[in-house]
Each structure stands twice: as C-alpha cells, then as structure tokens.
Amino acid sequence: MVTSEDSILKRGKLTDPNCPTRLVLDRIGDKWTVLVVTLLSDGPMRFTQLRTGIGGVAPKVLTQTLRALERDGLVIRTVYPEVPPKVTYELTDLGHSLRGPVEAIADWSERNVNRILAARAAVDEG
Template identity: 65%
Template sequence: MDTVGSVDEVPDVFSPTCPSRLVVERLGDKWTLLVLMALRTGVLRFGELREKIGAVTPKVLTQTLRSLERDGIVTRTVYAEVPPRVEYSLTGLGRSLLGPVDAIRAWSEANGERIVAAREASTV
C-alpha cells in the first residue's frame, strides 16, 4: 500500500493525497501570491508587509504567514528587542517560486481589464 509522498507514487495534482495538491491549494489561497510578490524585494516587517499588500486584516495576514512559514516558503526572524522586532523573508524554496509568481503577475496585469470587462458583460 502506497503512502502519501512515497517514491512509488507518481505526482498527480488531481489526487487529493498527493503532496503537489497541497502546494496548489497553498498557492490558491487568497493572500499567498500577494505575500510572495511583496517579499520578492527582501525582508519586511509585519506592518510593512500589510501596508504593501493592502486590504488584508492582521489576523488573516498572520494566518497566511504562519502557513507559509510551516511550509518552508517564508522565514520569520524575531529579534530580542523592546519592543520585539519581527521580520519576514522568503526562503530558498520561496525564492524558487518567484519565476511562476512573476508570470502570473505579468499575465494578471496584462489581462486584468479584459477580465473586469468580461465580468461586467456576464449575465451569469
């Protein structure tokens, strides 16, 4: 019997037990891509990250950052200062996502107006 992630299992994003499915679900999260895009320029503190992204609540941003940290995509560094300083940055794994993320961003910026027009014209 194969287990999730075993060497015998062929990656299949459509399989609910495949680790690649978890990656697609993480990237499909509402705020994940924006966090990755914001951190592409380097280290940011929580407030800077929230300001750069805009419209995200502190609670949701915290949840997103914790998930990305758990997945090894973002690193969180806490400095023993008063008040404590916390910084976020992409790990090597997170930086390896920037090519695909940049492609999605470029496509979105090139086609955003067409999507809005299609929504406005839609009767669905």
C-alpha cells in the same frame, strides 16, 4: 525526454483528490500568499510593512498566511532580542524559487484584466 503520456500521468495526479500536490497548490493559489511572496521578493519586511503593502488584509489573516508560509518552508520569521521585540519575515531559497511563477501569474493578470472585466460585464448584462 518527457512524453505526452508522462504529461497525462502528471496531470492525472493533480486531479486526484488525494494527491499531496494539492496541498501545495492550495498554498500557492491563495491570493494572500501571492501578495506576500511579491512583497518579500524585495527583501525582509516587518509585519506592519507587509500589512500596509498588501492593503485590505486583516491582521489575523496575514498572521495565518505568514505562519502557513513559514510551516511550508517558504518564509523565515526572525525575532530580534530587542524591546519592544522586532520581527521580520523573508523568503527562504524555496520561497525565492516561487518568485518566477508568481511574477508570471501577476504579469498574465495585468495583461488580461481588461478582457476578464469585459467578459464579466457581458455575462452580467445578458
């Protein structure tokens, strides 16, 4: 059974600047990570497919994001011995486990975007 004290202790760790969990939060809180995970939820994709699907991401930024996701064990990069080389990216089991939280954030964003835009407009006007 989780007590309220346990919850406070867990939150306390997250607020500690030395908590390693912050490294994970940095990764999953990145907008490019969220978009890559969303696209790869449907299955393996090539770099160009990801770039087109995301839209507005520089190739360098997408490359950095994919490398970081691979390093963190969320994405697998597969190189096929073809000429020219074919490379695909897909979610690992750990990456698939992130789909639920990412979908929840995406759903929340879609439900609340108008309220957020209205709040911004109100602050900007006054």
